[in-house]
Amino acid sequence: MARPAPERVPGRGTAPFVHPGSTRPALLDGDRVLTHADLAARVGALAERLPDAATGRRLVHLHPTRDVPGVVAHLAVLAAGHVGLVTGPGAESVTERFAPDVRLVGERIEALSTDPQHLLHPDLALLLSTSGSTGSPKLVRLSHDNLTSNAAAIAEGLGLRADDRAITSLPLHYCYGLSVLHSALLAGGGIVVTERSVTDDEFWRLHAEHRVTVLAGVPHTFDLVDARLRAGTPGLRLVTQAGGALGAERVRELAVLGRRQGWELAVMYGQTEATARMAIQRGAEVLEHPDAVGRAVAASAFRLDHDVPGGSDEVGELVFTGPGVMLGYAEHPDELALGRMVAELRTGDLGRLDDGRVRIVGRRDDIAKVLGLRIDLDHVASALAAAGHDAVVTADSHHLLVTLPHADEGGRAAIRRTVRGLTAEAAGLRPGAVLVAVVDEIPRLPNGKVDRVACRELALSTAHDAPVPDPRHDRLGAVVAVIGSALGRDDVDPDRSFADLGGDSYSLVQTSVRLEQVLGRLPDGWHRLPLRTLAAEARPTGRHVQWVETPLLVRAVAALAICASHLGIVTTPGGAHTLLALAGWSMSRFTLDDPRPQERRRRGLRSLVGLAAPSMAVALFGLFTAGGYTWHNVLLVNWLIGEMEWGARINLWFIEALLACSLAALALLSVPALARAHVRHPWAWSMALAAAALVPRWILVPDSTGATRGLPGSVLWLFAIGMALGVARTHRQRLATLALTAVGMWDFFVEPSRGWTVLGAITVLALVPRVPLPRLLVWPLGLVAAASLHIYLVQWQVFRVVDHAWLALGTSLALGALLWWLLQAPTRMLIDRLVRPRPRPTGDPS
Numbered sequence: 001m002a003r004p005a006p007e008r009v010p011g012r013g014t015a016p017f018v019h020p021g022s023t024r025p026a027l028l029d030g031d032r033v034l035t036h037a038d039l040a041a042r043v044g045a046l047a048e049r050l051p052d053a054a055t056g057r058r059l060v061h062l063h064p065t066r067d068v069p070g071v072v073a074h075l076a077v078l079a080a081g082h083v084g085l086v087t088g089p090g091a092e093s094v095t096e097r098f099a100p101d102v103r104l105v106g107e108r109i110e111a112l113s114t115d116p117q118h119l120l121h122p123d124l125a126l127l128l129s130t131s132g133s134t135g136s137p138k139l140v141r142l143s144h145d146n147l148t149s150n151a152a153a154i155a156e157g158l159g160l161r162a163d164d165r166a167i168t169s170l171p172l173h174y175c176y177g178l179s180v181l182h183s184a185l186l187a188g189g190g191i192v193v194t195e196r197s198v199t200d201d202e203f204w205r206l207h208a209e210h211r212v213t214v215l216a217g218v219p220h221t222f223d224l225v226d227a228r229l230r231a232g233t234p235g236l237r238l239v240t241q242a243g244g245a246l247g248a249e250r251v252r253e254l255a256v257l258g259r260r261q262g263w264e265l266a267v268m269y270g271q272t273e274a275t276a277r278m279a280i281q282r283g284a285e286v287l288e289h290p291d292a293v294g295r296a297v298a299a300s301a302f303r304l305d306h307d308v309p310g311g312s313d314e315v316g317e318l319v320f321t322g323p324g325v326m327l328g329y330a331e332h333p334d335e336l337a338l339g340r341m342v343a344e345l346r347t348g349d350l351g352r353l354d355d356g357r358v359r360i361v362g363r364r365d366d367i368a369k370v371l372g373l374r375i376d377l378d379h380v381a382s383a384l385a386a387a388g389h390d391a392v393v394t395a396d397s398h399h400l401l402v403t404l405p406h407a408d409e410g411g412r413a414a415i416r417r418t419v420r421g422l423t424a425e426a427a428g429l430r431p432g433a434v435l436v437a438v439v440d441e442i443p444r445l446p447n448g449k450v451d452r453v454a455c456r457e458l459a460l461s462t463a464h465d466a467p468v469p470d471p472r473h474d475r476l477g478a479v480v481a482v483i484g485s486a487l488g489r490d491d492v493d494p495d496r497s498f499a500d501l502g503g504d505s506y507s508l509v510q511t512s513v514r515l516e517q518v519l520g521r522l523p524d525g526w527h528r529l530p531l532r533t534l535a536a537e538a539r540p541t542g543r544h545v546q547w548v549e550t551p552l553l554v555r556a557v558a559a560l561a562i563c564a565s566h567l568g569i570v571t572t573p574g575g576a577h578t579l580l581a582l583a584g585w586s587m588s589r590f591t592l593d594d595p596r597p598q599e600r601r602r603r604g605l606r607s608l609v610g611l612a613a614p615s616m617a618v619a620l621f622g623l624f625t626a627g628g629y630t631w632h633n634v635l636l637v638n639w640l641i642g643e644m645e646w647g648a649r650i651n652l653w654f655i656e657a658l659l660a661c662s663l664a665a666l667a668l669l670s671v672p673a674l675a676r677a678h679v680r681h682p683w684a685w686s687m688a689l690a691a692a693a694l695v696p697r698w699i700l701v702p703d704s705t706g707a708t709r710g711l712p713g714s715v716l717w718l719f720a721i722g723m724a725l726g727v728a729r730t731h732r733q734r735l736a737t738l739a740l741t742a743v744g745m746w747d748f749f750v751e752p753s754r755g756w757t758v759l760g761a762i763t764v765l766a767l768v769p770r771v772p773l774p775r776l777l778v779w780p781l782g783l784v785a786a787a788s789l790h791i792y793l794v795q796w797q798v799f800r801v802v803d804h805a806w807l808a809l810g811t812s813l814a815l816g817a818l819l820w821w822l823l824q825a826p827t828r829m830l831i832d833r834l835v836r837p838r839p840r841p842t843g844d845p846s
Contacts, residue, residue: 015043017185025190046076053081056116061100066168069106088173119337149323150275151182153297157280162188179276211235218243242268248290269293368395383426401459559788574757584722653710660712661719682727690720791816
């Protein structure tokens with residue numbers, strides 16, 4: 001257990017966090033080992049060489065390197081009673097604003113002034129950079145109490161022991177990395193110091209040699225070390241995660257892996273403004289609540305402020321109180337003289353509290369998180385207004401989006417450049433992360449208020465496709481360009497995945513085709529890999545062969561089979577039923593892969609709007625031009641209140657069934673108990689749904705008759721089978737899913753060949769992750785797959801006016817692809833209007 005926090009301000013030369021009388025290892029650097037006593041002596045010696053605090057406390061600039069001199073320098077500044085200005089690389093703007101008196105480079109002292117230049121408050125101990133809301137340097141003011149109390153709370157919350165050894169897997173200028181050092185030493189344990197990356201073999205050699213017991217990482221770390229953890233890490237007993245949100249499924253996967261390998265996972269939540277950690281969850285609770293970040297650390301508490309943008313009866317902004325809360329911010333040197341200005345910390349995160357357990361569900365609407373930085377949108381808008389630009393500022397996870405009116409067409413390019421620069425400066429971002437739309441007038445809602453969704457879309461529309469670099473020389477650059485083009489972004493973070501960047505099932509098809517063309521064979525689950533990892537793991541293929549993911553091929557072939565069988569060109573029906581299973585697969589992969597109920601509903605509704613909007617538009621066109629449709633078809637409820645008999649009225653049965661099945665699944669998952677069960681056991685949950693749905697299937701289709709095979713109750717089991725395949729993780733699970741599919745397919749169709757076709761397609765989807773195809777076929781198949789919905793919709797209109805079968809097929813494909821291309825942008829805009837996008841939940845990047 002951690003020892004009690006020491007006195008507020010250590011005496012001169014007293015090393016904080018260190019046990020001076022202990023002979024246990026404190027720092028291990030290769031073959032050198034410093035005990036706690038050795039470290040205390042070395043820190044004291046350097047502290048004595050620094051200016052005497054009695055002559056004035058100094059502001060000491062240091063960039064603590066992950067070695068013995070770097071650690072000694074940091075602790076010596078605290079021990080000498082001075083204030084450490086800790087920065088990472090590229091901190092010139094900070095040191096220019098807050099001119100330090102002394103610089104420490106390792107244990108080398110560089111005096112920058114003869115006398116103290118700043119009035120420093122007695123409680124002030126450390127200044128850390130944070131992701132701020134302005135371009136001016138913004139520092140977090142931390143006290144000795146902050147540092148020692150938070151270190152003690154972390155050590156207690158994690159159960160750190162004197163025989164533990166951590167390793168410097170994170171930079172020490174991050175509050176997370178620094179807190180690992182402080183809490184390990186405070187508990188009486190040791191730290192293996194190394195500048196090596198977790199991807200280097202030398203890092204893991206030191207890890208094994210010194211028997212590291214505690215490993216800390218941010219979400220990206222676990223993508224990099226996954227293979228190492230799975231291979232086994234002798235001696236490891238605790239893995240801690242913070243610095244950003246990790247999906248519940250990934251949390252569960254790591255927790256299960258740890259249980260198997262003999263270590264436990266601790267999930268933490270924190271911000272620099274709270275010194276480091278605010279909440280901790282570990283052990284069995286991580287498996288029970290993988291979507292939570294734990295309870296408040298010792299002597300601290302959370303409350304919810306419901307009266308904020310985005311708040312509700314259950315959701316509010318998380319407000320944190322406790323001894324770890326900072327003294328306040330410093331944006332100007334004069335503010336270093338201030339004492340405590342902050343009694344509680346408004347985190348900017350929206351969350352829920354369940355018996356004290358914290359679940360984060362998003363960000364406040366007026367606070368955005370762009371590229372990991374917290375941005376105050378009102379502040380940026382005010383800065384632009386001060387410069388004479390009355391702009392609307394919105395954001396997505398990778399861009400600040402500015403929309404402003406400007407009448408002069410000829411001067412728009414110049415004003416765009418000017419405003420981009422001003423915005424970047426005000427927000428502390430690179431100009432490439434700012435998109436600016438210059439318009440005649442700001443879009444407004446009928447009530448006169450600014451239409452922020454329309455403004456957001458206008459700014460996003462200014463992103464242009466970037467040329468793809470030659471993958472032979474720049475594979476990562478090629479991946480970034482493809483993803484940026486597919487998602488409409490010009491500043492793609494290579495350490496995030498396609499899914500994290502906002503990719504969904506609609507953009508997956510075309511993106512995978514382009515990536516296969518650029519990289520070759522993609523690894524399994526490529527959409528969840530950081531782009532940097534994806535570029536490294538993709539395998540080149542031959543010049544004439546390209547590997548494509550099976551879902552793409554199944555979607556394209558099914559769409560072709562539907563049209564061709566309706567025209568009598570081929571006799572292989574069953575394409576629509578295959579697409580129902582594929583739709584369930586997509587729902588599991590892209591809608592239900594987030595454990596938060598609110599986010600699942602939001603994603604599900606966005607998917608439903610994307611399906612229903614073009615379907616209703618085409619049905620409405622058919623109602624007024626071709627005849628045969630009724631308002632039941634336009635409203636996509638013919639199965640419920642219309643006639644299920646052969647004829648034009650059931651042409652859209654597939655769309656209606658897909659909508660109904662999706663709604664049924666989302667409705668079930670809106671029940672808290674069922675939602676929790678799905679988060680914990682998604683495959684078993686989906687299989688149970690499929691088995692239950694076989695009951696109405698046998699009742700509604702007892703003798704393989706008629707159009708009842710298209711009723712939602714008849715095909716829900718197929719949709720659920722697809723859901724199960726989407727989350728099946730083992731070969732045994734896939735085989736069990738196929739066995740249930742065979743049971744449901746028995747005597748489902750009048751023609752046995754149709755059942756065999758559907759079963760065969762689902763088998764391929766389950767067992768064959770990708771297939772090789774001639775390169776010449778990949779692009780047209782990808783286009784057909786992407787436009788499959790629209791091809792299905794327009795075929796009925798084409799068949800009425802084109803008599804020749806092959807001509808009708810070609811026209812349906814061409815017209816469907818054209819409609820897909822034309823409706824992409826308006827459909828996405830409609831989706832955003834009806835179901836507003838919300839920021840992804842994140843923790844502090846530190």
